[in-house]
Amino acid sequence: ILNVEQSPQSLHVQEGDSTNFTCSFPSSNFYALHWYRWETAKSPEALFVMTLNGDEKKKGRISATLNTKEGYSYLYIKGSQPEDSATYLCASLFGNEKLTFGTGTRLTIIP
Amino acid sequence: DAMVIQNPRYQVTQFGKPVTLSCSQTLNHNVMYWYQQKSSQAPKLLFHYYDKDFNNEADTPDNFQSRRPNTSFCFLDIRSPGLGDAAMYLCATSGARAGGFNQPQHFGDGTRLSIL
Numbered sequence: 001i002l003n004v005e006q007s008p009q010s011l012h013v014q015e016g017d018s019t020n021f022t023c024s025f026p027s028s029n030f031y032a033l034h035w036y037r038w039e040t041a042k043s044p045e046a047l048f049v050m051t052l053n054g055d056e057k058k059k060g061r062i063s064a065t066l067n068t069k070e071g072y073s074y075l076y077i078k079g080s081q082p083e084d085s086a087t088y089l090c091a092s093l094f095g096n097e098k099l100t101f102g103t104g105t106r107l108t109i110i111p
Numbered sequence: 112d113a114m115v116i117q118n119p120r121y122q123v124t125q126f127g128k129p130v131t132l133s134c135s136q137t138l139n140h141n142v143m144y145w146y147q148q149k150s151s152q153a154p155k156l157l158f159h160y161y162d163k164d165f166n167n168e169a170d171t172p173d174n175f176q177s178r179r180p181n182t183s184f185c186f187l188d189i190r191s192p193g194l195g196d197a198a199m200y201l202c203a204t205s206g207a208r209a210g211g212f213n214q215p216q217h218f219g220d221g222t223r224l225s226i227l
Contacts, residue, residue, distance in 0.1 A: 051213065098156055101155075
């Protein structure tokens, strides 16, 4: 069984503060790591797809890093805004070509 | 805008009464997926199509079937829904098999299924 773990499960952050959360995955047979943002009543939206150890990607105030040797990825949000409130899902693509999702981190920004 | 559309957004059905959920896409992607997500759990892949090639997950109940009549449409049929099938059902597409290495998946808004 290939487990993708996300922590914390939920997080409350004051508007303007920065935050980060973690996705852990088995490092063997790794191919890619996906991050999605899922706002309530909307569809999950792809943020990043990362494949290489040491990859760093950035989209506005959101960035992500990848460590494939130790099996983790961090998602960072700088200067949180109310519109950042969402569930952030990570998913790992292993050798069997199937995305395995974590349970997500539910982020709430407090105005 | 190209997109993935799921209908209906909310579906209520009776215990044991067959139900069909639909998904359409304008992205012309060759891979389509169905996921089931229960509250506070990770989305779980039920099956996927690579073009017309159907791939069922080993632990997907026989109660769940799928059809893909053409590139644009994919259906999820639940033959005899039980209370345990109440969940959010997500349809997704990608331009390469299982998301490839660099291809993200594109999701619909989901159908929330309730069983009475």
